[in-house]
Amino acid sequence: MDIPAEKLTRDVIFRIAAKGDAPALAAAYLENREYLAPWEPRRPENFFTVAGQQTVLDDRLRQCAEKRTVPWVLESADGRIVGTTTLSGIVLGPFRSACLGYWIAAGHQGRGLATAAVEAVCRVARETVGLHRIEASTVLDNAGSQRVLAKCGFEHIGTAPRYLAINGTWRDHRLFQRILHDDAPTP
Numbered sequence: 001m002d003i004p005a006e007k008l009t010r011d012v013i014f015r016i017a018a019k020g021d022a023p024a025l026a027a028a029y030l031e032n033r034e035y036l037a038p039w040e041p042r043r044p045e046n047f048f049t050v051a052g053q054q055t056v057l058d059d060r061l062r063q064c065a066e067k068r069t070v071p072w073v074l075e076s077a078d079g080r081i082v083g084t085t086t087l088s089g090i091v092l093g094p095f096r097s098a099c100l101g102y103w104i105a106a107g108h109q110g111r112g113l114a115t116a117a118v119e120a121v122c123r124v125a126r127e128t129v130g131l132h133r134i135e136a137s138t139v140l141d142n143a144g145s146q147r148v149l150a151k152c153g154f155e156h157i158g159t160a161p162r163y164l165a166i167n168g169t170w171r172d173h174r175l176f177q178r179i180l181h182d183d184a185p186t187p
């Protein structure tokens with residue numbers, strides 16, 4: 001998939017993850033470990049190492065080549081990774097849907113980065129990936145993430161009990177979707 005990099009702000013670039021990003025990703029996850037813990041699956045220790053991130057990244061890039069996942073990073077001018085956004089579980093055919101995930105580093109919140117990144121993902125999902133729908137989910141009390149989704153045109157479609165293991169517990173989630181267009185389905 002040919003997905004060009006774009007500027008989200010004056011000093012943050014939004015681009016597809018590259019094979020060489022593992023050291024910057026490991027540094028970012030280590031730095032944001034405690035801050036992200038309440039909102040993410042529990043991670044094994046090696047997730048916070050360069051080798052562990054290389055394994056995750058290689059898997060995502062392989063899935064990207066197969067058009068099953070699109071992994072983006074938000075990179076600041078000093079080369080640090082300050083967030084990621086991922087479209088995963090891409091299904092084409094009559095469904096044309098995928099799941100959206102994202103996080104923004106602790107020191108970079110509240111600048112509109114998540115909103116800008118999710119808007120960019122929706123555009124690429126429609127124009128380049130050929131999707132009709134994106135789904136996202138948040139734990140019930142993630143007000144920040146729910147606000148990002150609302151700002152980006154996602155609608156609340158229900159609550160799924162014990163939907164996903166977050167920080168070691170099966171947590172109820174609010175489910176959201178955005179329908180990207182109403183064009184006639186293509187075969």
Ligand SMILES: CC(C)(COP(=O)(O)OP(=O)(O)OC[C@H]1O[C@@H](n2cnc3c(N)ncnc32)[C@H](O)[C@@H]1OP(=O)(O)O)[C@@H](O)C(=O)NCCC(=O)NCCS
Pocket residue numbers: 035036039102103104105108109110111112113114115116137138139142143144145147148151
């Ligand atoms: C949730 C998160 C992605 C928001 O990122 P961000 O870049 O700060 O979001 P934005 O700057 O685009 O803000 C979008 C809106 O959300 C609001 N918002 C952000 N965090 C908020 C919070 N904790 N509580 C209430 N509103 C919040 C902002 O005020 C803004 O609304 P406004 O324009 O009406 O003022 C970020 O805080 C984060 O990564 N959190 C930890 C991981 C996480 O929750 N990931 C998502 C899992 S579903």
